Amino acid sequence: MLPVVATLLGGACALPMVHESTRTVDLVVAATTDVHAYVRGWDYYANRPDTVRGLTRVATIVDSLRRVSTELPVLVDAGDMLQGSPVAYVAARIDTMMPNPVMLAMNAMQYTAAAVGNHEFNYGLPALERAIRQSTFPLLAANVFTAEGKHRFQGWAVATRNGVKIAIVGATTPGSMVSSGCLVRVRVLYIWIIKDVLTRAEKIEVVFELHSCSS
Numbered sequence: 001m002l003p004v005v006a007t008l009l010g011g012a013c014a015l016p017m018v019h020e021s022t023r024t025v026d027l028v029v030a031a032t033t034d035v036h037a038y039v040r041g042w043d044y045y046a047n048r049p050d051t052v053r054g055l056t057r058v059a060t061i062v063d064s065l066r067r068v069s070t071e072l073p074v075l076v077d078a079g080d081m082l083q084g085s086p087v088a089y090v091a092a093r094i095d096t097m098m099p100n101p102v103m104l105a106m107n108a109m110q111y112t113a114a115a116v117g118n119h120e121f122n123y124g125l126p127a128l129e130r131a132i133r134q135s136t137f138p139l140l141a142a143n144v145f146t147a148e149g150k151h152r153f154q155g156w157a158v159a160t161r162n163g164v165k166i167a168i169v170g171a172t173t174p175g176s177m178v179s180s181g182c183l184v185r186v187r188v189l190y191i192w193i194i195k196d197v198l199t200r201a202e203k204i205e206v207v208f209e210l211h212s213c214s215s
């Protein structure tokens with residue numbers, strides 16, 4: 001059977017898709033992006049309810065999907081989770097001993113995987129690595145390398161739904177080299193991600209490529 005290849009791009013990216021298959025696959029995919037540490041439906045700056053943002057609002061939708069789906073939906077995030085609200089600042093700079101509240105919320109929501117966004121680097125690599133250790137799902141960045149040319153983060157993960165293996169590939173914007181250049185010492189490569197995955201995982205039937213490319 002020919003593989004199904006779907007490219008899922010977050011933020012303001014374009015959405016190219018390629019399909020080659022001899023059978024129908026029923027998959028439910030839910031995606032978030034630019035959570036920016038809004039855990040609750042609360043405007044932390046104005047100290048009042050926020051009717052637009054918040055993982056708790058997303059959780060309501062995801063829970064309703066789970067109730068009507070025969071299989072767990074694939075739940076992914078395209079990056080920029082760990083920066084943007086006072087919650088993120090406290091977790092990264094004030095109380096670094098407590099578990100990161102954003103990771104705890106996303107763990108509870110049973111995210112399948114997330115891409116490392118450019119703002120994940122804002123508080124430096126140690127804060128990001130601490131959050132990754134606290135997550136029960138992989139944070140992916142296939143195109144981030146060390147100065148020695150090795151992968152700096154997990155690049156991709158596999159989930160199985162309806163008997164179909166799904167590869168989820170994460171990629172972060174090379175703009176991180178500029179926006180967080182003084183905090184990260186990484187080399188960024190941004191090509192051949194899907195080809196690389198298909199070469200290494202012949203039995204994978206669906207590939208989602210999660211790009212963080214927002215601001």
Ligand SMILES: [Zn+2]
Nearest residue numbers: 034080214215
């Ligand atoms: Zn963002």
